[in-house]
Amino acid sequence: MKTDLNQLEPQALVDAFLKYPPAGFQVHEPDNFLAFFYTRFNLLTTLDVALHQKIKALPGYRHWQNMLHLQTCFVGTTVTEYTLLSAQLSAQQMTEFLKQHIQKTRLTIIKDLPLNSPFISEMENNYSQELIKSAEKNGFLSVEGQALAYVPIDFENREDYLSRLSKSRRKNLKRKLKSLNEIDVEILATGHAKFQDAEFTAQLYRLYLNVYHQSEIHFDLLSPAFFQAILQDGDSGGTVLFYWVGTALAGFNLCYEYRGNLVDKYIGFNYPLATDHNLYFISWFVNLEYARVRGMKFYIAGWTDPEVKAQLGAEFTFTRHLVWIRSPVLRFILTRLRSVFEADHHWHQQQELKS
Structure with a gap:
């Protein structure tokens, strides 16, 4: 049906x-x-x-x-x-x-x-x-x-977005965002030749498992075959954002552009490197900027960690x-x-x- x-x-x-x-x-x-x-x-x-x-x-x-x-x-x-x-x-x-x-x-x-x-x-x-x-x-x-957390893409730039938060939150986030100076962001569309490398997709799956195992909620454990299928699909509108610290992959984020929104689906972290570089917060602002540049209506940020996402400026439905x-x-x-x-x-x- x-x-x-x-x-x-x-x-x-x-x-x-x-x-x-x-x-x-x-x-x-x-x-x-x-x-x-x-x-x-x-x-x-x-x-x-x-x-x-x-x-x-x-x-x-x-x-x-x-x-x-x-x-x-x-x-x-x-x-x-x-x-x-x-x-x-x-x-x-x-x-x-x-x-x-x-x-x-x-x-x-x-x-x-x-x-x-x-x-x-x-x-x-x-x-x-x-x-x-x-x-x-x-x-x-x-x-x-x-x-379900989301952000309307109605801001002009990062400073405009931060200006809507409280003074204490702005100060805290600006401090965390300094880690961007130590990170190289690489953006690839799903279907890219890099995702044909079985060793590389296995590495991404391990980073996903790191996040899964440290989560309070364990319900759906996705399989390596699932990840390989979605990463190799070049027609889905998927985008993978990689965060590199030198030659080390600190984490990745898989999002989809669909119906004029940027939908955040899966994330993987290399602990403790990701934590040391405030990657959770960094990825939030990188995704917002990506959505703004692409002319998206909303950044849809998922179900988990509502308290943290509220501090980052999210709204909820x-x-x-x-x-x-x-x-x-x-x-x-x-x-x-x-x-x-x-x-x-x-x-x-x-x-x-x-x-």
Whole structure:
């Protein structure tokens, strides 16, 4: 079934996900419905870090933690910011189709439905609202999703952008940006001959793994074959930005130009070299400048580290997850604990109260 709603990334990225799914994912792409996948999902994945740590510290956790891992069906992919939907199905038709096909799965999640997103059309936003209402009427639990960071490209230059931040943040970031004097930035389009070098792409994958393993959230471990496929695809609009300190590769960032936006997808760091040169912050400003020069509307910076990205000047848009829970007992429990899975939403509310 053709997906024509909510797409912020090139189809090539979705195709690579379907062909080379993350470890432990069973991906399905039926002719008469949207792509979905099965995996064992840890219910603690989206919890606030502090609460997650408290639960892990409970007596006997290592003995009963497997009870929190449920075989789950996800509608969507993990390589797109939003769930890709099809205008061929009305919201009611999609809800009915799902209810017919999820009876044997303990947990089904329609992930990352956009809510008043600035990146898509009014029709697409309205479809999500209709789907949420229809699903809630049919027994789905609606859960607030994560904070998607973005920056409107409406500034003239770096100084103009920094001038919008607080004095203390400007001072801190200007200090970090001095590391740019020690870094050479190289920009290559995906499909470049350099990505035919298996040893080089393996090095990039190792840098990706460095970031993956130090992250608080471990959900989708992408494969070397996936990375090789997207790096060698010259028709996807992908851009790889490399950060060199002398002859050492400190890190890289893979972004896509699509629908007039620059979408930041994957990053890899060579620790501690990347940390010593403030590469996280450097890459933020290099991406902003790249987006400005290319005439992009938005820099879409992803889901992770909302607190840090807020300090860097990001704005946020949110999503909603729709969850079907087969077990009445589990449904009762999770319905009453729903708020603990909405960490980003609570964080954002607290930030708005402070401002």
